[in-house]
Amino acid sequence: MATIKLDNIKKSFGKTDVIHGVDIDIEDGEFIVIVGPSGCGKSTLLRMVAGLESVTSGEILIDGAQVNGVEPMDRDIAMVFQNYALYPHMSVEENMAYGLKIAKTPKDEITERVAEAARMLQLEPYLKRKPRELSGGQRQRVAMGRAIVRKPKVFLFDEPLSNLDAKLRVQMRLEIKELQSRLGITALYVTHDQVEAMTLADRMVVMNGGVADQIGAPLEVYSNPQTEFVAGFIGSPATNFIDAALVPDAPKGASKIGIRPEHVTLLPSGQGKLGGNVVFTEALGAETLVHLRMDSGTETFTVRQDGAMPLPVAGDPVGVDWGADDEMAFNDKGRRV
């Protein structure tokens, strides 16, 4: 149980600056997801909290104590790695008991805690097996178990689900969330998958090019993105961006208008705010995605509509409209107007 505070954290590798000053305040028991595209510095940030990377400048505080120079083993944290990083020569049981053994925990307590974690993660039948005899999902559970048994102050997750297939990923996502809220341990979770970020996070941190663009509850970030990047990155299909000059009644100072696909309605040609042609449609059952090319030329537009509505035909001219409240205006620096 702990709070974490990142105070103006910067990191450079040689002359390359990868993180340009990040501030995050994490409350006790909170589940924070750091999300961003590859190369945005999210893993580096996590590794700095773990103590695996040095901090170039700024402060990391765990429970109010500065830990910048503290070795990973003295930070009372547990980490789940993307490739699980299990000890290949040890059985599942030994893998989970390793940290406790080093901490010189009494033997019967080790057995008890490993048994408890194994029960929680349904690993009981596999305790004597070596990691190579396990499936990907089981290995993932062992990695989780290894983190749980130590009862650390903080859980760190570095893209723990990205090596699993889609179905397993959804299942493990639920389990991680459930475990974390049951144990009440502060968690910092890094992913590039915005769905994981939306579903897991109490609050999410959207990173872009070494900067935390926005920090907030998932729905707040979704409905009120502060930058053009956040609006484009969070949400699938991605937000449509249109040159503000083309949009009637665009707010002052706006250079681009963003509008989410589900806020757009298709109208017959000649009606609505803008006009375009249907390029192709994707009928997904519950919903249909209609891809348009706008009359302005190069700009494309995606419309999400109910699956029950009639399918537009490719090549047809259409008009699009949206409510003024759904418009997100951004200035030429990508900031929200």
Added chain:
Amino acid sequence: MEKRVTFKGWLLPMCLLMPQIIITAVFFFYPAGQAIYQSLFIPDPFGLSMRWVGLGNFEYLLGDPYYRASFVTTAVFSLLVTVTSMGFALYLAVLADRLIKGSGVYRTLLIWPYAVAPAVAGVLWLFMFNTRVGVVSWYLGLLGYDWNHVLNEAEAMGLVVVASSWGRVSYNFLFFLAGLQAIPKSVIEAAAIDGARFWTRFRTIVFPLLSPTTFFLLVVNIVYAFFETFGVIHTITSGGPQQATTILVYKVFSDGFVSQDLGSSAAQSVILLVIVGALTIVQFKFIERRVHY
């Protein structure tokens, strides 16, 4: 799809294989056969006639205290060479693995001694430790230590062990470094987060994961110490003083070519042949199941 090249007839493949087969036959099968044949005879001192003795040579050898002493010498020598060269190589490899800047230069320099032939290495060390003109023995003399490997058996053994291990460190270093770099970094990091400090990590994670490399090197180094150190011993001590550094392979040479006891020498060769055969079997058995964790 058949990717291997297949030959229609047998003539071309035979021709292509012939050079290797001839070399093996002339330099291995023929001498080995000769050794087995000669080990059953005792030639007269002038090599004019041979007397059939059956297994007499072997019988004599196994009862010979000098031969049994040579076995002990070989065991001590190969144990010391293996432990010294592997231990030092592992130490250097662990340091080089942690090195970020200039690791290329460091590695290249460490590999150089491997290119030096054993006999030349022997002479190099002999120069340094020469009782009269050697640099090291001179400094030892200044410190009040009277170095004389020509008379002192322990010093002689120490010197041949060091000289034999020196070039070997490079070879072992390469394998250990490759082995260390094959261990996923995240596993080490996971251990660090689990609370293991450097030495604990090395003992419980790194060393066990390195065991395939260690075992391979153990066999290779024992074979080296048994057979390939002839040049070092010949140049530095010639097996002396008092046979203190006469390992089995050196005794084959000194009994056969110096003492002209070709029957006994041949019998010793056969015994060595059996030993190297056994070591090779161990090695192949091991390579078949490389991953044993």
